[in-house]
Amino acid sequence: MSAIFNKGDVITNNYFTGTAYLKMLVPEGTEFNCPIGNVTFEPGARNNWHTHDGGQILLVISGEGYYQEEGKLAQKLHTGDVVTIPANLKHWHGATKDSEFVHLAITTNPQKGGTNWLEPVSDEHYNAL
Amino acid sequence: MSAIFNKGDVITNNYFTGTAYLKMLVPEGTEFNCPIGNVTFEPGARNNWHTHDGGQILLVISGEGYYQEEGKLAQKLHTGDVVTIPANLKHWHGATKDSEFVHLAITTNPQKGGTNWLEPVSDEHYNAL
Numbered sequence: 001m002s003a004i005f006n007k008g009d010v011i012t013n014n015y016f017t018g019t020a021y022l023k024m025l026v027p028e029g030t031e032f033n034c035p036i037g038n039v040t041f042e043p044g045a046r047n048n049w050h051t052h053d054g055g056q057i058l059l060v061i062s063g064e065g066y067y068q069e070e071g072k073l074a075q076k077l078h079t080g081d082v083v084t085i086p087a088n089l090k091h092w093h094g095a096t097k098d099s100e101f102v103h104l105a106i107t108t109n110p111q112k113g114g115t116n117w118l119e120p121v122s123d124e125h126y127n128a129l
Numbered sequence: 130m131s132a133i134f135n136k137g138d139v140i141t142n143n144y145f146t147g148t149a150y151l152k153m154l155v156p157e158g159t160e161f162n163c164p165i166g167n168v169t170f171e172p173g174a175r176n177n178w179h180t181h182d183g184g185q186i187l188l189v190i191s192g193e194g195y196y197q198e199e200g201k202l203a204q205k206l207h208t209g210d211v212v213t214i215p216a217n218l219k220h221w222h223g224a225t226k227d228s229e230f231v232h233l234a235i236t237t238n239p240q241k242g243g244t245n246w247l248e249p250v251s252d253e254h255y256n257a258l
Binding site for chain 2: 003004005006025026030031032033034036055057059061062079080082084086087104106108109
């Protein structure tokens with residue numbers, strides 16, 4: 001599978017399990033008020049549970065992944081899926097065990113704040129999906 | 130080339146030359162303040178010159194197209210290109226003569242207004258590109 005958008009660099013913060021890459025396509029702090037990142041998860045990689053102060057939109061570019069809101073079953077995501085994540089809703093997203101997963105992530109209403117990172121998605125939780 | 134996002138329906142307004150399709154992935158008027166459309170231009174199709182009150186971002190998904198700002202040369206666009214269009218800047222976009230062209234179009238700062246449609250890109254202008 002050839003990538004559409006630039007893959008960028010390995011994410012080195014502590015809010016991911018496994019290996020993921022980020023390329024900011026539109027940076028924060030512009031007149032557009034619309035930061036956009038291209039995120040690539042290797043198989044098995046996922047981010048921690050987290051919330052967004054102003055919400056987020058995910059646009060799935062390739063591969064298969066998961067999106068899970070707290071208290072609900074994980075949803076499987078495929079190429080072309082669109083996920084709208086309301087402000088302050090605890091959730092996580094990432095790849096399936098067997099597939100790379102690429103999505104665009106758009107920070108909505110960035111004037112309301114950023115991302116609040118919480119605990120990792122444990123291996124026990126993830127492996128039971 | 131298989132489509133990533135839903136192609137949607139033929140655009141029937143008078144602001145396009147040739148055949149183009151639109152699928153709104155995220156509608157106007159939501160809490161996200163981030164309308165997103167998937168636009169597919171058949172070869173030779175393009176929109177009229179226009180401006181956006183709050184700007185627009187284009188993310189090129191597939192094919193080859195053009196983006197031109199008033200008073201500048203047209204830029205050729207390819208898969209993976211990102212175009213940030215400032216508010217109130219007169220411009221147009223569309224396919225090349227020989228390629229389908231698909232881009233996501235994100236309306237930025239929608240609270241500032243919408244799109245102001247102007248004159249068509251003439252065949253004389255387009256065919257000279």
